[in-house]
Amino acid sequence: MNAQDYIWTDPLPEAVGRAKTVLALDLGTTTGWATRGFDGLITSGTVSFKPSRYDGGGMRYLRFTNWLTEIDRLSGPIAAIYFEEVRRHVGTDAAHVFGGLLAVLTSWGELRGIPYQGVPVGSIKKHATGKGNAPKQAMIDAARARGFSPADDNEADAIAILLWALETRGGLA
Template sequence: MAATPTFPSSTILALDLGTTTGWALRGQDGLITSGTVSLRPGRYDGGGMRYLRFTNWLTEIDRLSGPVEAIWFEEVRRHAGTDAAHVYGGLMATLTAWAELRGVPYEGVPVGTIKRHATGKGNAPKQAMIDAARARGFSPADDNEADAIAILLWAIETKGGLA
């Protein structure tokens, strides 16, 4: 694993990995942007296309908003099903390889830690995460974006867990 991210003063990226990946980015100017990216395979896509699209998306974020200096992602230990586990594992492998190649530090944050920081409850439901993001002035489209915002705010406010 790359070195544990320190708390850089420039571009940091937070990700909620999945078929619909939520993302939140604090740019060099301090502004936070967020959204989702769909990594659902197309009808004629081979099995690896979602991971190639994710790699290209990461590279584009790095090019347009970066350089990305640290990445935090939701570290999931339990999945609802086998397919979700496979997708998460593939995306995590893609992310960590991408980061290793560029020397970008990355670290997973446990789900309970993110939920507790955002809502006060380590087992908060999806709607509570959306409500928490809205209470902080964001307008997440769904729980994936809300989770990414929560990860980014956790990283900023705890200096990556060091505060």
């Protein structure tokens, strides 16, 4: 089975509903994303929000806002958003970037009435690999075992988040 052939048909919670677009995100400077479109097709990738040397401090967040709006326009309307809920970061900069992207994501969702939910890292890893502390390569291998071809661990994590949301009905299963 190829990633393009993976079509989810089971019903989801009311907010997500059948034939609705679901977005999953691994937030960071390189953000991994995965969507289950209204047609049931799953697509994924990564997008960089690394600022150029001439950008002001808020440009990465403006680009993220515009990117969310474009995903909603092209693949939406988005019915629900799931994201990796990171509680501990290795560095201060990573924590600041995550916090800024999370603030943009939640305010963007609130303005549009789109429900969003953070998923703990351990829950994602355990669902994907069977181990709550799985390394990055294990997440990539798990996505490949399911028929996907992630470019890196960010995309693999986003795929895992999406599959977790679909297969656990967003934690309601």
